[in-house]
Amino acid sequence: MGGQACILYGGAEFSRDIDLSVGIDATNLAAIRKALDSLRAETIFVPSLGEAVLRQGHTCHFRCHADGVEGLRIDLMSKMRGCPDFGYLWERRSIISLPEIGEIGLLSLADLIQAKKTQREKDWPMISRLVETDIAQNIKKADEQKIIFWLKECRTPAMLIQLAEENGELCKKVMSSRPLLVAALDKNIKELESGLLEEEMKEREQDRQYWQPLKKELEQWRLNRNA
Amino acid sequence: MYSELYLNEEQTEWAQLTPVQRYIESCKLWSVYLGLGGSLDPEPDSQSPFDFPELQRAVPADGRSGVYFVRRS
Numbered sequence: 229m230g231g232q233a234c235i236l237y238g239g240a241e242f243s244r245d246i247d248l249s250v251g252i253d254a255t256n257l258a259a260i261r262k263a264l265d266s267l268r269a270e271t272i273f274v275p276s277l278g279e280a281v282l283r284q285g286h287t288c289h290f291r292c293h294a295d296g297v298e299g300l301r302i303d304l305m306s307k308m309r310g311c312p313d314f315g316y317l318w319e320r321r322s323i324i325s326l327p328e329i330g331e332i333g334l335l336s337l338a339d340l341i342q343a344k345k346t347q348r349e350k351d352w353p354m355i356s357r358l359v360e361t362d363i364a365q366n367i368k369k370a371d372e373q374k375i376i377f378w379l380k381e382c383r384t385p386a387m388l389i390q391l392a393e394e395n396g397e398l399c400k401k402v403m404s405s406r407p408l409l410v411a412a413l414d415k416n417i418k419e420l421e422s423g424l425l426e427e428e429m430k431e432r433e434q435d436r437q438y439w440q441p442l443k444k445e446l447e448q449w450r451l452n453r454n455a
Numbered sequence: 456m457y458s459e460l461y462l463n464e465e466q467t468e469w470a471q472l473t474p475v476q477r478y479i480e481s482c483k484l485w486s487v488y489l490g491l492g493g494s495l496d497p498e499p500d501s502q503s504p505f506d507f508p509e510l511q512r513a514v515p516a517d518g519r520s521g522v523y524f525v526r527r528s
Contacts, residue, residue: 235481236474242484244495273509289510291496299495324474348502361470364458387461439504450507 229335229343230303236324237337238365239358245301249335251314252282252306260304268293269302274449282306285442308343309438337362341381347435352428356383363387372398380406383428385420388412 231243250260257279264277269290275281277288285307292300306314321333335343341358344351359382366374375395379402382388392399392412403409408423458467469477489495496511497503 235477238470238472238474238477241469241477242481242488244488244493245497273505273507287505289505301495301497324478326475326478347504348500350500350502357466360457360461361466364462364467364470367457384461387457390457390460443504446504446507450509 229340233335233340234344234354234358236334237340237358238361239354245303247303247305249308249314249317250282250304250306251318252279254279264290264302266294267297267300267302274446274453277304284445285309285438286446309435310342310345311339338377338381345431345435347432347439349432352383355381360384360387363391376402379409383424385412385417385424388420389415389417 229249230245230247231240232246234240235243250256257277261277267290269292271277271288272291273289275286275288282288282304283306285305287303287305290302290304292298292302311317317335317339318333320336320339322336323331324334325331334340337358341355344355344358359378363378363382370378375391375398378391379388379395379399382391388409389412392409393415396413399409399413403413408420408427411417411419411423458470462470472480497505499511500506
């Protein structure tokens with residue numbers, strides 16, 4: 229997931245770390261610990277890796293020290309705001325075979341986009357680019373489900389207007405869950421831009437609210453650790 | 456048609472690669488990035504729930520800040 233997934237989906241060129249979404253049953257956690265050991269991965273912040281904290285929505289942060297991966301940062305998480313449980317994420321994953329690595333599971337594009345709807349301003353242009361790239365790659369072979377997905381997630385006003393124009397009936401169907409599509413159908417770019425900004429601000433605020441109790445907990449653990 | 460209308464040349468070129476090709480190209484950027492003194496730790500980000508100094512420890516040996524974008528040749 230994260231930046232590496234954005235690269236594979238064509239939304240980014242480079243990411244300096246690796247974010248992994250992990251299943252948290254005991255067997256899997258044991259396998260993760262073994263893998264981290266082989267990378268000589270050091271826990272660099274609270275909380276320590278554990279089932280309960282991952283289940284709560286916390287992230288566990290590591291820095292590797294093994295030869296060839298010195299300084300590499302790995303973040304592990306299992307639960308992300310707005311995303312379904314890991315079991316569903318796993319079922320919906322994309323599978324890609326990478327040279328010298330083999331098959332890896334990749335968060336589905338829809339789940340990646342949802343996971344990127346954070347309070348951080350810098351995540352939002354990434355969502356736009358992921359959808360723009362998906363449209364550019366698949367427009368000629370898109371089925372109804374794909375077009376509905378784009379109508380729900382596209383954040384590029386001119387693209388959204390064209391999608392709405394070419395798919396008027398589908399656009400009307402999706403409108404109840406995304407009211408700004410009215411402006412897209414009307415080709416009202418000003419209203420559309422304002423609707424997109426409103427959507428972004430709403431999600432960012434929801435993410436801030438979601439993180440509030442988790443941040444409090446982090447700060448407390450941090451204080452305890454430094455005491 | 457969408458790519459011609461909405462993506463710039465560099466985005467179009469990147470979008471036309473397969474995921475594996477993107478992975479290979481991105482790997483090449485690692486050595487460039489590290490060679491330029493880029494840090495593997497995140498930069499301070501007041502909007503991140505993880506904006507703690509412990510997570511931003513590393514300062515590149517040459518003291519320069521991390522690189523944001525590395526253009527492909």
